[in-house]
Amino acid sequence: MPEQQTSSAHRPESDGKTSGKTSGKANKASALIMAARRPGEPDPLCANVDVTHKCMLHIHGQIMLERVIAALLDSGCVDMAYVCIDEATVLQDGARLRDWLQAGTVVAVPAAGNLADSVLVAAELIEDANWPLLITTGDNALHTAELIKDFVTQSSALDCDVALGLTKEEHVTATIPDSGLHWHWLQDGGFSSCNLYFLHNRKTLRGVNIFRSGGQFGKKHWRILKAFGVMPFLLYKFKLTTTEKLIRRIGRNLGLRMEAVFLPYAFGPIDVDNPNSFALSEGILAKREQI
Numbered sequence: 001m002p003e004q005q006t007s008s009a010h011r012p013e014s015d016g017k018t019s020g021k022t023s024g025k026a027n028k029a030s031a032l033i034m035a036a037r038r039p040g041e042p043d044p045l046c047a048n049v050d051v052t053h054k055c056m057l058h059i060h061g062q063i064m065l066e067r068v069i070a071a072l073l074d075s076g077c078v079d080m081a082y083v084c085i086d087e088a089t090v091l092q093d094g095a096r097l098r099d100w101l102q103a104g105t106v107v108a109v110p111a112a113g114n115l116a117d118s119v120l121v122a123a124e125l126i127e128d129a130n131w132p133l134l135i136t137t138g139d140n141a142l143h144t145a146e147l148i149k150d151f152v153t154q155s156s157a158l159d160c161d162v163a164l165g166l167t168k169e170e171h172v173t174a175t176i177p178d179s180g181l182h183w184h185w186l187q188d189g190g191f192s193s194c195n196l197y198f199l200h201n202r203k204t205l206r207g208v209n210i211f212r213s214g215g216q217f218g219k220k221h222w223r224i225l226k227a228f229g230v231m232p233f234l235l236y237k238f239k240l241t242t243t244e245k246l247i248r249r250i251g252r253n254l255g256l257r258m259e260a261v262f263l264p265y266a267f268g269p270i271d272v273d274n275p276n277s278f279a280l281s282e283g284i285l286a287k288r289e290q291i
Contacts, residue, residue: 029152029198030080030130031072032122035065035138036111037086045278053090054272055138060285063094064272065138069106070096072134075148079105080130083138084122086111119208132156135197141281142267147194151261155198160257162204164247165196167268175266176284180276188242191262192269198261207254 035055037043043054051057055065065083072078081100083091088108091097100106109122119135126133134152136143155163169183169190183190199205232250235241241249244260251258272278 028077028079029132029134029156030082030126031069031078031134031136032082032084032109032119032126033065033068033072033136033138034115034118035083035085036118039113045272045275052087053085053138055085056090056093057272057278059141059272059278060282060289063097064141065091066094066096067141068136068138068143069100071143071145071148072136073105074145075152076145077149077152078134081106082109082122082126083107084109084111084118085138116208116210120205123202123205131199131201133199135199137195137271139272140195140270141272142270142284143194144265144267147263147265147268148196150265151194151196151263152198154261155200158259158261160251160259161200162207162251162256163198163200163259163261165194165198165261165263165268166191166243167194167263167265171264172266172269176270176280178280179266179270180280181269184236184243186236186239186241186243186246188244191243194263194265194268195271196261196263204256207251207256207258210254 035053037053042052045054045057046052049057055063055068057064059067069081069083072081083106085091085108088110091101091106091108097106101108109125112118112121123133134148151163151165155165169192172179172181172192181192183192232246232253235246235249247258247260267284270277270281270284272281
């Protein structure tokens, strides 16, 4: 399976929406799943197993990436999944992945040197008719079709360029008090990202550079200053505004209309980053899928 499957894509001149509403897609989105290895040391979760990529680990009996893709496709809101990965051959290690690749439902696209460039390279390979674009990660093993449908439905209805999926702290701690999440605190309380971004149009790609430092803003607050500038950082640091107002302010700084989509799912912002979150996620899946 070659890494680049859609070599005929091109960059459009227009900044207008290219959601495919007249292309026969019935308003469905495509998904871009960030699944490449981080540069540097091997992932600690892969240290003692014969797996090179975290997204290919088995979690509660199923490959993590297959869980992510199944949730996207089963939502009924996504009809294509592009997997951004640095070594496409590893996708052949999963039976469902092989089937999806053969059917053309899943397409591998090459990762670049960092998160921002990887998104930009992938976007170049995705045809206009396959927009809008939902971006997520390959380690959100707990995401469900219901959550994806809720996010896409809400995002599609917003008059904006890009929507961000967030979950409030109280939704998580009421059900999963030991989530281990890092919270962003503002005037309206705490929240965490669900690693869900809905891009209505290609103009939104100008905002991708905020992830050039690697994201993970909840763990490394200095990256907020570097990515968003002084004023958003001060508003954030001293809790001088609300979540929605801050996101809109950041959007204006980027020349984009940005909106928050709050998702009331306790598991929404939990991804698999370390042994603790792996064990937590596996336990949640075991309870969810028990017969």
